[in-house]
Amino acid sequence: MPSLVEELKRAIRDVPDFPKPGILFKDLTPLLGRGDLFKRAVDQIAERYQNQGVEQVLTIESRGFLLGAPIAYRLGAGIIPIRKKGKLPWKTVGVTYQLEYGTDTLEMHADAMNPGTRVIVVDDLLATGGTARATCQLAEKLRGRVMGCAFLVELAFLKGRNTLQGFDVFSLIQF
Numbered sequence: 001m002p003s004l005v006e007e008l009k010r011a012i013r014d015v016p017d018f019p020k021p022g023i024l025f026k027d028l029t030p031l032l033g034r035g036d037l038f039k040r041a042v043d044q045i046a047e048r049y050q051n052q053g054v055e056q057v058l059t060i061e062s063r064g065f066l067l068g069a070p071i072a073y074r075l076g077a078g079i080i081p082i083r084k085k086g087k088l089p090w091k092t093v094g095v096t097y098q099l100e101y102g103t104d105t106l107e108m109h110a111d112a113m114n115p116g117t118r119v120i121v122v123d124d125l126l127a128t129g130g131t132a133r134a135t136c137q138l139a140e141k142l143r144g145r146v147m148g149c150a151f152l153v154e155l156a157f158l159k160g161r162n163t164l165q166g167f168d169v170f171s172l173i174q175f
C-alpha cells in the first residue's frame, strides 16, 4: 500500500515552463479534484494544529484559499483572506516584499484580528518563502500570535524555511 504522501505526490502534475520559461509548476488540481485525497490532505494538516487553540487562519490568495478554508473549518477557526493590493473593500494594512523582479504587496483588513489572537498561515505551496513571510508580517502588524505556517507542498531546494526562520513551518509533501 502506498503511503498517503506517495499517493498525493502521484496526483500532482509537473507543468514545465509555466507561467514563464524555467519554472516547473506544481499543478495541484488533479489532487484537489479527488475527494478522497483532498479530504485526507486537509485532515492531516488540520490535525497538527488541533490542540493549539488556533482562532483564525490566514489564507493566501488564491490557491491558498482552497486549503485554508477547509482547514479553518476543521479547526473551528475563522478565516482571514490575504489578498493582492487593491482587492479588499475595507481599510487595510499591507506588506510589500521582494520578488525576483520587482515587488508585490499583500493586504489584509485592518480590523481582521485582535491583538494576541492565535493564528496560522496556510498556502498551497512553499517556494522561496517570501509570500508566507509577508503574511506573517501582516499578522504581526496587528499583533497576532503566529502559531505556524502550513503548506500542502514544500519545494525544499528553494530553502523557504530559511526565509521563515523564527516561525514553525509544516509541509505535508516535500520535493
Ligand code: AMP
Pocket (backbone or CB within 6 Å): 023, 024, 025, 026, 027, 060, 061, 063, 123, 124, 125, 126, 127, 128, 129, 130, 131, 132, 160
Ligand atoms: P514563494 O513566495 O516563492 O514561497 O511562492 C509561493 C507562492 O507562489 C505560492 O502561493 C504558490 O502558489 C506559488 N508558487 C511558487 N512557485 C511555484 C511552483 N513551482 N509551482 C506552483 N506554485 C508555485
